[in-house]
Amino acid sequence: MKIMFKKIFERLRKDVGIDLGTANTLIYVKGRGIVINEPSVVAVNTRTEQILAVGNEAKDMLGKTPPHILTTRPLTGGIIADFEVTEKMLTYYVDKLFEGGFSFMTRPRVVIGTPINITEVEKKAVHDAVLNAGAKEVWIVDEPMAAAIGSRMPVKEPVGNIIVDIGGGTCEIAVISLSGIVLWKSIKIAGDEFNHNIMQYAREEFNLLVGEKQAEEIKIKIGSAIELLETMEYPMRGRDMITGLPKEVMINDVQVREALSRSLKQIVDNIKATLEITPPELVADIHERGILMTGGGALLRGIDQLITRATSIPVRIADDPLTAMVRGTAILLDDEELLKEVSAQTGAKINN
Ligand SMILES: Nc1ncnc2c1ncn2[C@@H]1O[C@H](COP(=O)(O)OP(=O)(O)OP(=O)(O)O)[C@@H](O)[C@H]1O
Ligand SMILES: [Mg+2]
Numbered sequence: 001m002k003i004m005f006k007k008i009f010e011r012l013r014k015d016v017g018i019d020l021g022t023a024n025t026l027i028y029v030k031g032r033g034i035v036i037n038e039p040s041v042v043a044v045n046t047r048t049e050q051i052l053a054v055g056n057e058a059k060d061m062l063g064k065t066p067p068h069i070l071t072t073r074p075l076t077g078g079i080i081a082d083f084e085v086t087e088k089m090l091t092y093y094v095d096k097l098f099e100g101g102f103s104f105m106t107r108p109r110v111v112i113g114t115p116i117n118i119t120e121v122e123k124k125a126v127h128d129a130v131l132n133a134g135a136k137e138v139w140i141v142d143e144p145m146a147a148a149i150g151s152r153m154p155v156k157e158p159v160g161n162i163i164v165d166i167g168g169g170t171c172e173i174a175v176i177s178l179s180g181i182v183l184w185k186s187i188k189i190a191g192d193e194f195n196h197n198i199m200q201y202a203r204e205e206f207n208l209l210v211g212e213k214q215a216e217e218i219k220i221k222i223g224s225a226i227e228l229l230e231t232m233e234y235p236m237r238g239r240d241m242i243t244g245l246p247k248e249v250m251i252n253d254v255q256v257r258e259a260l261s262r263s264l265k266q267i268v269d270n271i272k273a274t275l276e277i278t279p280p281e282l283v284a285d286i287h288e289r290g291i292l293m294t295g296g297g298a299l300l301r302g303i304d305q306l307i308t309r310a311t312s313i314p315v316r317i318a319d320d321p322l323t324a325m326v327r328g329t330a331i332l333l334d335d336e337e338l339l340k341e342v343s344a345q346t347g348a349k350i351n352n
Contacts, residue, residue: 008087008094009108009134016135017329018112019146020086022075023168023191023296025055026326027093030333034326036093042085043071054092063211077169077188078115078143079122083129090133107136111329111339113143116172117186139343141332142181143325144174147294149338150328151318155179156338160282161289164271164307165325166190166297171267173274177282179341185274189263191297194219201259202236206249210238219300222253225264226302226309264303268310275311290314294324 009016017028020040027036038055045052047068053061062071074085110130114123123140130138148155148163155161156179165172168191174184198215202208214237222232233252240247271291275283291313293304299322304315318324332339 008091009110009130013108015109015333016111017326017333018110018130019143019326019329020075020080020090020112021167021325022073022078022170024322025089025093026323027097028326028330028333029097030330034323035097037323038093040075040089041071041073042089043069044085046070051088051092054089059213062213075169078167079118080126080129083125087129087133107134109137109139109333110135111139111141111146111332111343113141113146113325113329115170115186116142116144116174116181116184117170139332139339141329141339141343142174142184144172144184144294145176145181145342146328146332147318147325148174148176148292148328149331149342150324150326151292151294151321153292155342159289160278160285161292162271162274162278162286163292163294164267164298165295166267166293166300166303167295168192171270171295171297173271175274175278175282175286177285179338182279182282183274183277185270187266187270189266190295191216191219193263194223194260194297194300197259197263198223198256201255202238202251203241205255206236206247206251207241208236208238208247208249209241210236214238218251218256219260222251223256223260224253224301225257225260225306227257228253228301260300264306268307271307272311275313287313290316292316292318294318294321296322 015030019026025040028034039059041058043053043058043061074082080086127138144163144165147165153161155176158178161176163174170186171190172186175182195212195215198218199210202210218234222234231252233250235248236251237248298317304317307315
């Protein structure tokens with residue numbers, strides 16, 4: 001089956017960088033900056049197949065829809081699971097950006113990040129879809145590389161650096177040197193899994209059914225990876241599994257930490273495992289330069305300290321970790337040489 005996107009991009013005359021994430025979609029347009037930064041959620045009326053809402057508006061509908069309205073997240077684990085809905089989402093965003101008028105000016109170059117663990121077939125599908133959408137050139141970049149560049153990691157140097165990107169669907173760990181990824185690990189334990197951990201904890205400890213949005217709110221408001229100086233608590237609302245009625249209980253940071261502990265341990269263990277197989281020269285560099293963290297998961301309180309405790313390596317959280325990746329695509333659009341070096345084979349320049 002040939003996967004095609006409509007001619008979404010040909011109406012944009014400027015080069016474009018895209019972070020199509022499991023949780024959030026960000027679009028950078030050269031000369032304009034980050035113009036889209038919204039959740040990767042779409043609400044569809046299943047009776048009419050019409051799109052009702054996209055992004056923030058659709059996320060607000062999560063868990064609150066009547067049966068004929070479906071809120072979906074077209075990406076799973078950073079991979080496009082539903083091309084049709086992804087296309088609709090991107091079309092909606094590009095329509096919002098459309099500068100009006102018609103032009104025969106050049107079509108844009110597009111740099112798009114993809115998860116490091118996707119297959120060549122999946123990568124080709126993304127490439128072809130974006131090309132068919134009206135791009136002049138499509139460059140595919142591994143997400144951790146783009147995030148590292150966006151965080152100003154000196155990726156070109158013959159020096160070992162490590163990045164840990166914790167997004168919604170995946171935690172990607174990559175060792176970088178000389179503009180290449182030396183080795184990497186990717187696990188499906190990240191922000192979404194943290195939310196599920198909180199939902200499970202509420203069921204098991206309080207007989208309370210809570211929605212995913214509520215779980216995410218609790219994670220952001222009082223979630224942490226290490227003990228806090230002051231306790232924090234938050235009202236958790238859901239449905240009592242025994243009475244079937246709405247109920248509110250207070251949940252505190254200790255309980256949320258307990259809920260997240262297994263997932264956090266798996267992340268830490270995978271970072272350690274990656275360091276264990278990293279060649280000694282590069283490990284020595286990493287010890288000196290520290291671990292860089294990006295993605296929304298880096299904002300979990302104390303996650304940097306948890307990793308430092310476990311590895312004895314300093315951790316730096318990127319400035320604005322949620323936008324690091326798309327800022328990396330912006331830098332690459334201005335640095336053709338680096339773009340050629342870091343883009344994967346399928347991202348090699350293809351003209352149509
Ligand atoms: N302050 C915060 N504390 C903890 N988690 C947070 C915070 N802010 C955002 N997050 C989480 O970060 C995740 C989104 O991060 P990000 O936008 O980097 O993911 P993504 O790029 O869409 O996903 P992926 O890279 O896995 O495809 C969500 O799970 C969100 O709940
Ligand atoms: Mg991401």
